[in-house]
Amino acid sequence: MTIYLQWWMLPALVTLLTYGFTVWRISTAKTSGDYGHIGQALAFVAMLCASTIISLMAWLLWALLT
Numbered sequence: 001m002t003i004y005l006q007w008w009m010l011p012a013l014v015t016l017l018t019y020g021f022t023v024w025r026i027s028t029a030k031t032s033g034d035y036g037h038i039g040q041a042l043a044f045v046a047m048l049c050a051s052t053i054i055s056l057m058a059w060l061l062w063a064l065l066t
Contacts (some may be wrong), residue, residue, distance in 0.1 A: 007062065011061070
């Protein structure tokens, strides 16, 4: 069985990079106080949503171009 590295690797790489950046950013964040934690959690949810949208756009572009 042979696996060929083709153009599908580009959107997969975009997905890995966006989620990797988000997880890295979440793990290095420092907050203080209760309200800081709530705001930080909301910001991270927004970052995960943005990562998902970017990933889906990359896969849609790949699907339309191939």
